[in-house]
Amino acid sequence: MAKNDELESLRRQVRDITAQIIRDVHRRMDLAKQIGEIKSMLGIDVKDEKVEHDIRLMVLSLADQIGMGRDFALQLLNILLAESEHVQAQKRPQKGQQKQTHLGIFMKAKQLEASGKKIIHMEVGEPDYSPPEAVGDSLAESFKQRQYHYTDTRGIPKLRDALAKKEGVSEDQVVVTPGGRFAVFSAITSLLKAGQELMVIEPAWPAYKECADFIGARTKVLRTTIENKWTPDLKQLEEMVNPSTKMIALNYPNNPTGKILDGKTMERIVSIAKDNDLYILSDEVYADYAFKKFASIHEYDYDKCILVSSFSKRYAMTGFRVGYAVASKDVIAKMSRVQAVGITSVAEPMQYAALAALGEDPSENIRTMKKRLDFVSGKLKEMSLQFVEPDGAMYVYPELPKGDDIMLVEKLLEKGVAIAPGSGFGDHYRQFVRISACQPEKTLEMGLDIMASVIKEFA
Amino acid sequence: MAKNDELESLRRQVRDITAQIIRDVHRRMDLAKQIGEIKSMLGIDVKDEKVEHDIRLMVLSLADQIGMGRDFALQLLNILLAESEHVQAQKRPQKGQQKQTHLGIFMKAKQLEASGKKIIHMEVGEPDYSPPEAVGDSLAESFKQRQYHYTDTRGIPKLRDALAKKEGVSEDQVVVTPGGRFAVFSAITSLLKAGQELMVIEPAWPAYKECADFIGARTKVLRTTIENKWTPDLKQLEEMVNPSTKMIALNYPNNPTGKILDGKTMERIVSIAKDNDLYILSDEVYADYAFKKFASIHEYDYDKCILVSSFSKRYAMTGFRVGYAVASKDVIAKMSRVQAVGITSVAEPMQYAALAALGEDPSENIRTMKKRLDFVSGKLKEMSLQFVEPDGAMYVYPELPKGDDIMLVEKLLEKGVAIAPGSGFGDHYRQFVRISACQPEKTLEMGLDIMASVIKEFA
Secondary structure, eight states: OOOHHHHHHHHHHHHHHHHHHHHHHHHHHHHHHHHHHHHHHOOOOOHHHHHHHHHHHHOOOHHHHTTHHHHHHHHHHHHHHHHHHHHHHHHHOOOOOOOOOOHHHHHHHHHHHHHOOOOEESSSSSOOOOHHHHHHHHHHHHTTOOOEEEEEOOHHHHHHHHHHHHTTTTTGEEEEEEEEHHHHHHHHHHOTTTTOOEEEEEEETTTHHHHHTTOEEEEEEEOOOOOTTTOOOOHHHHHHHHHTTTEEEEOSSSTTTTTOHHHHHHHHHHHHHHHOOOOOEEEOTEEEEEEESHHHGSSSSSSSEEEEETTTTTOGGGGOEEEEEEEHHHHHHHHHHHHHHTTOOOHHHHHHHOOOOOSSOHHHHHHHHHHHHHHHHHHHHHTTOOOOOBBBBBBOOBBOSSSSSHHHHHHHTTTEEEEEGGGGHHHHHHHBBEOOSSHHHHHHHHHHHHHHHHHHHHH | HHHHHHHHHHHHHHHHHHHHHHHHHHHHHHHHHHHHHHHHHTOOOOOOOOHHHHHHHHHHHHHHHHHHHHHHHHHHHHHHHHHHHHHHTTTTTTOOOOOOOOOHHHHHHHHHHHTTTEEESSSSSOSSSSSHHHHHHHHHHHHHHHHOSSSOTTTTTHHHHHHHHHHHSSSGOOOESSSSHHHHHHHHHHHOOOOOOEEESSSOHHHHHHHHEEEOOOOEEEEOOOOTTTOOOHHHHHHOOOOTTEEEESSSSSSTTTTOOOOHEEEEEHHHHHHTTOOEEOOOOTTSSSSSSOOGGGGGSSSSSOOOOOSTTTOOOOOGEEEEEEOOOOHHHHHHHHHHHHHHSHHHHHHHHHHHHHHSSHHHHHHHHHHHHHHHHHHHHTTTTTTOSSSSSEOOOOEEEEEEEEHHHHHHTTTTEEEEGGGGTTTTTTTEEEOOOOSSSHHHHHHHHHHHHHHHOOO
16 A cells, blocks of 8 residues: 555654764764863863853754744753763763752751760751741641541642732632742742753752752853852843743842842842743742841732742741742642642641641741841851851851861761751852851850861861 | 864864754654654554664664663654654644543542532542541640651651561661652652653553653553453563663552452563563552452562552541652662652651551451442442452442543532542543542442432433
């Protein structure tokens, strides 16, 4: 039959062209390897933003010309670029072990504690004060009320309604998540595809990059410096945007620096996002701990934004694992889909506990934290460490005069003090450490005194 | 400088070859489109396993020949294959809306309930009986004991130790997860890459495929039939394995059919997995509800297996969202990494609740379920529906004489009865529905009588 012959002939052509593509890709990798060797000799970075930018524009214009989908063309290109980078990086001397983050140190500290060692926890963002009493009552009550079933994936209606009211949106713009972290996870994994790009302003909580890595999306980093008081250079931000950029992650008050951006800077970031049709993921879990004016992303007129918040910091409810996201109905539907795939729904007793907390006043917690941050700042000044006084959040991020963060962190852990390495918040911050002010002043004082004596040994 | 000129020349070559690759890929898509049109005329399926198999072998041998990494070559090929399929499928008439699963019906039913309608829940696998009293005590106590903090990502040591003891493994072979679902999610997403393949024996809980889809892995389906009493054809299974296959998902006692495989069949599956170096993901959340001999995957001698279990079904603790996985130390480390990225840790009060439940005897629950399943089976026989009597689990999966599952499910939902559409467990099961026996007999009777009358209308 003629059609069957035709089918066979077409299939043969597909096989031939597939082999040709594989050969060409292999030749491309060879060229990349040669480029890598020359770069290594010349001492140039593996990643070259301008070369990447040019080739991306070339591919886009070629795709338009031959009538190929832009998304698919970029997906292909991104795979080729990633493999080139991989091939070139293999030629370099290894930069050391897997990154050490505050969570890694926390796990180590927990294991030391399990083996009987006393640890002062200044590594983790976990306030030591208690959740509101209403939360305890709710826990006891939830069993009697049989509140231990699957719920709507987006959360129990009462909690979603209450959050919608608080945020001034409709209930279908809210999803309750197992911690702010899962809100970040579902936003990034549902809105970005492999090869697309997320922009992160560092130093930053490592979760944004981790979530992007998880689905093979790429993270572009805009570095800020202590010299510029952790303010991002927006001209640089604008230049970094390219056709693969899909989202900017913001986190103010910032973890780890405590920075809050002023209104003008925020307006300019929003306008860059608008011009380039980017999502803004605004992680505002420290919004309550703001010691100067802080405006939520909701106060800027832009609908492609995702606000992430949580009960963890505000009410010292870290271990309940309840957070939430507020965004457009469409985005919430996409995030809820990830939640349905990953966890079905958030534990119902935990949702009722969050609902019980929601009416409570956290201002005593905020005052406590401010006092502790002042105390930590004072002690760090005594040690003559450089840092920017935090505008908010629960941390101070000082620069070390000597040695690197991992050396200090490990030395301190031996002495029963856990702090977070600065490089956990960005590769270029090996000279920094993050001190969490989540303990009583007496405890902080003990920990900081030990830190002072270790730093002196280094000097 | 000579080196710089060389660099420029190499970069030019990279640009040229990149353009060539893109052009060839586009030409390949054109060919695929033509093939699609002919297939459509001839009434052939878009997916052709044999053609795919041949081209995969060709690419592998080419990769070996030119010295290209097999993984990368397969990754590229899989992207091309997926795009071809996509292009060909677009030419077909749409097969209808997004798939309706039991979870989708549950969400609809919940919304109807929120608006005041009474619903008989026979769609969801959520037992109506209560968790052990010790669980309630633990909830009240956890607040007093300040058990509401971040825990080790893998779970609190006490719970991991208890589970390790129960399963006869060491504690680093256990991870506590937010429900069995997240154990499935972290196993699939950490052990498979985009383009690699998961084998699923259908009908099956849709989560396995959903998790594979989430990271761009492919699901190969082995269909079983009511005629063969839901026993998989192992010759077919063996033939489906190819170099991209990485994992087989097993779920016995099965959701939705209640099937338990005999020891011989299990042994042969394990041996196929061994021969091809495949992971076995064994979802055993219904292991307690086994009404004939059931042997856990742990009783077969194979270390590339992941056992998934949960507190949800055994103790009626669905809403606590606590499950766990048992595997090799390496696999547990990879799964824990996904858990650290997605959720940090499981809510601590929920972990203590699970610990409290662990010592309790579930045998009353098992007896209750068996009685209900017998009751449902009796009623379905009265309706003259065909089905295989379940060996275990909490469901019966009858075949409809007329009409399709979605028609029946929607009609029933209007009348206040929620059941699960058969096609939620596999595209080829539109003639089936799943009845969950998680309600008292009186309630089941009401629901099944309504179902009987609706089915009569169809006839």
